[in-house]
Amino acid sequence: MKLGLMEIIKQDKYILGLPNLLxxxxxxxxxxICYAITLEPAAGGGLALVLLALxxxxxxxDGYVARRRNQFSxxxxxxxPIMDKxxxxxxxxxxxxxxxxxxxxxxxxxxxxxxxxxxxxxVIKTKRHVPQSNLIGKVxxxxxxxxxxAYILDLKPYNYIAMAISVALVPITLIRYILVYARNGESSxxxx
Numbered sequence: 001m002k003l004g005l006m007e008i009i010k011q012d013k014y015i016l017g018l019p020n021l022l023x024x025x026x027x028x029x030x031x032x033i034c035y036a037i038t039l040e041p042a043a044g045g046g047l048a049l050v051l052l053a054l055x056x057x058x059x060x061x062d063g064y065v066a067r068r069r070n071q072f073s074x075x076x077x078x079x080x081p082i083m084d085k086x087x088x089x090x091x092x093x094x095x096x097x098x099x100x101x102x103x104x105x106x107x108x109x110x111x112x113x114x115x116x117x118x119x120x121x122x123v124i125k126t127k128r129h130v131p132q133s134n135l136i137g138k139v140x141x142x143x144x145x146x147x148x149x150a151y152i153l154d155l156k157p158y159n160y161i162a163m164a165i166s167v168a169l170v171p172i173t174l175i176r177y178i179l180v181y182a183r184n185g186e187s188s189x190x191x192x
Contacts, residue, residue, distance in 0.1 A: 015073060019063070022062035030090055063080070088148070100151075109166070
């Protein structure tokens with residue numbers, strides 16, 4: 001019997017485990033990071049970086065704790081990449097408003113993330129399997145974070161260099177996700 005997304009989550013025995021709580025904590029940090037970006041760069045830049053570092057640490061530890069305690073969760077597989085994409089999108093929108101990050105760049109990043117989200121939902125719906133993130137996606141996230149840090153600190157010309165590298169990664173990561181998800185679509189749909 002194939003289960004829908006809500007049934008998969010309901011049957012998740014680690015739904016309120018520490019890894020998922022760490023993932024949710026990033027949602028609590030997001031408004032603080034965005035507020036820090038609205039401050040003058042001298043005052044807000046340092047605060048934004050500290051909060052961003054704390055968010056990044058919780059992102060690392062949610063996976064670490066899940067592996068260490070063997071608390072793998074279907075909700076965690078969904079929550080972690082959504083929190084990543086939500087954080088990147090919100091922070092980049094604030095950087096567009098307060099630190100001159102180009103709108104076209106933010107549109108490309110958010111468009112990529114929306115395409116990946118739609119593909120993920122397709123895999124979940126058709127195969128009742130929650131796809132895992134892959135290494136190239138994690139690399140892209142790190143490059144997006146470098147762009148964010150470079151714009152928070154106004155590190156010209158490095159912010160432009162980081163942005164150019166991340167723009168080059170967008171089609172590569174999108175094609176990689178399409179290939180992986182197409183393979184998942186053809187597979188047996190196990191939740192391994």
